[in-house]
Amino acid sequence: MGEQILLNQDCQEPPYNPKQGYRRRAGSYRFAEPSSPIPAQVEDVKDIREFFGKYKDVYVPYAGTDKHTSHSLQAFLNSLLELSPTHGACADKIQKLCFGGKVDFVRRLDPVYNLEGDPEVSAAEKLRFYEFVKKLKAFDSSGQEINLRRLAKNNYWSLAGDGNYFIELQRSVVAGMPQFSAIIRKNEHCLYLATDTGQQRWLAVSPIWREDYILRYPPQYVPLYPLWAREADGFERTMIHVKNGEKWWYGRPATIGALLDKYYEFQASDYKSKQTAAAFIGQVFIEVEDTDPQYDMGDESAMQDGYDSLAEQFEQNHTNRAERPQTVVLSTRPFGSKQAFVFQFSPNTNENWYKVTQEVAETNIIKAHGVSRRIMGMDVAAGLNTNAYLEEFEILSATTFRDIQETISEPINNIILAEAALHFGQQDMLEYSLQFNSPFSEMIKERKDAAKNNNNGGGSGPVQPGEPEVPA
Known part of the structure; x- marks a missing residue:
């Protein structure tokens, strides 16, 4: 075994x-x-x-x-x-549209x-x-x-x-x-x-x-x-x-396939919130001459302080991994070295960098879910109040959404309901199944009926969502 x-x-x-x-x-x-x-x-x-x-x-x-x-x-x-905001939003949207x-x-x-x-x-x-x-x-x-x-x-x-x-x-x-x-x-x-x-x-x-x-x-x-x-x-x-x-x-x-993009969304939000709340990045690095010629700032001294290495000591004191990060990093040089050294660190405030990388992550996550920005209700041309949304929804209903509905419904219909019918002695119930639908199903049916009526009796075309129906 x-x-x-x-x-x-x-x-x-x-x-x-x-x-x-x-x-x-x-x-x-x-x-x-x-x-x-x-x-x-x-x-x-x-x-x-x-x-x-x-x-x-x-x-x-x-x-x-x-x-x-x-x-x-x-x-x-x-x-x-x-x-991951985008991952959670996509899953929630698909769940609602499919079931x-x-x-x-x-x-x-x-x-x-x-x-x-x-x-x-x-x-x-x-x-x-x-x-x-x-x-x-x-x-x-x-x-x-x-x-x-x-x-x-x-x-x-x-x-x-x-x-x-x-x-x-x-x-x-x-x-x-x-x-x-x-x-x-x-x-x-x-x-x-x-x-x-x-x-x-x-x-x-x-x-x-x-x-x-x-x-x-x-x-x-x-x-x-x-x-x-x-x-x-x-x-x-x-x-x-x-x-x-x-x-x-x-x-x-x-x-x-979008695992790194999901994790990036969390990292970016975590970085910004911690930087805003606690300025967790070390802001100033100061290095001065040491008074003890035997002093050695390295792994040995870090281990004496309870760390595995100098890298871990730095990480646990001056980065976002620390519980209460210090904003000033003070170090010493060996006795007899040159004058003090001061360097200031600055957080990443490049707005365009955050915007572009966030858009890339969103796009990759949305693609991985097999949906689109329009279906997600994001700001795209020809939004919800036009035919474009429902036409795209109909395409997804025949592809991505149908596959998800069948993956979920097949065990319910072919195993759960089938086994229940046999257990209850109602084999005639094996003739029927459940079919899960979108809340837009009725809207699409009404659109198709309206289009059919217009084709049969004239008219200017199907009624748009949100528009009043004009009598002939």
């Missing part, structure tokens, strides 16, 4: 620090080799490293190898939905093939299907009962965060009455067991992945669908896992 966790995932080597290794090379100079800040952000803390070090043959981390885990990548990706409208009851359609048939469902059929859907109970991760539209929204949000979502299904018969539930499980609560290739996969569920906690409160083990496991209390359970991409265990968000 140990060999199975040779994951081909995303952990990188520890970040290279250009401050280290060059300072002692006399007579030579090399340009700094700046490293990506991302590996440092997703490096596992000591508790996580120790946990997966001890249980590496039991649980599979979100990312890493058998030697270096990077499970923290999952939390980092999810946090970007809050830390914000009323849910339709339609005749079951093949998710891949376009088969001929009448998709219309009569009012009587809709009522029977509605009564069936009400029997199914859905819950969010906190245990609160929700409807299936909210279930779809939550699943999309999880998929946009780290590229996965998990739904646990439970079925039972109590006092002769069948019961069926769908429960959202938080992504960070679910870990795969390290099974070999070809073996049935199982997921362990725990709110806290720490050794002392799981020893006191053992995780729950749930098989991956389609296998069901019967508990001692008579409940049967299985887990649906939907992931984005072709990774072996866990998915990655579709917007992973």
Whole structure:
């Protein structure tokens, strides 16, 4: 089993620090080799490293190898939905446009093939299907009962965060009455067991992945669908896992290509807020002659002060990594050196630099989501009150949005509702499905009807959004 966790995932080597290794090379100079800040952000803390070090043959981390885990990548990706304004806004907009409208009851359609048939469902059929859907109970991760539209929204949000979502299904018969539930499980609560290739996969569920906690409160083990496991209390359970991409265990968000742009948005905002609030950058560097000829300002003195190196001492005192950064950097030269040296640092106040780099980051994030600045409601020519917005929306509805809706709706229709129909003994309900819609669906339908009426009876063209309808 140990060999199975040779994951081909995303952990990188520890970040290279250009401050280290060059300072002692006399007579030579090399340009700094700046490293990506991302590996440092997703490096596992000591508790996580120790946990997966001890249980590496039991649980599979979100990312890493058998030697270096990077499970923290999952939390980092999810946090970007809050830390990156554009990323969060795009996900929120797509969620509303894909799942914000009323849910339709339609005749079951093949998710891949376009088969001929009448998709219309009569009012009587809709009522029977509605009564069936009400029997199914859905819950969010906190245990609160929700409807299936909210279930779809939550699943999309999880998929946009780290590229996965998990739904646990439970079925039972109590006092002769069948019961069926769908429960959202938080992504960070679910870990795969390290099974070999070809073996049935199982997921362990725990709110806290720490050794002392799981020893006191053992995780729950749930098989991956389609296998069901019967508990001692008579409940049967299985887990649906939907992931984005072709990774072996866990998915990655579709917007992973804009990872650096998302992180840049956070860094830029963090820099400006800290500089404004605390002026965290050292403003003045003063170097004076030292009185002690034995004094050596280097790694040795830094270690005596509790730091690993001089670079770390400087970083923890005079940069934004410090809790209370100092704005004046005072240093000494060896005894007998030249006069004092004073240098003033200035923060980056180049407005155009911030503007351009922010626009580049926004554009990359929006492209990664597969939408446009116009759909996002940004200031572009021919905005919301024209045909351009709705025409572009119709194109996205047939491409990007439809793909997202199908990714979320297929497990609901083809697994959750199908298993519930079999459990309740209502196989006739297998004929129907849910169809998630945009809140603009009715507006588009009205536009098409108006255009059809104008073509049949004359008129000057379709009514524009926000314009009064003029009688003929």
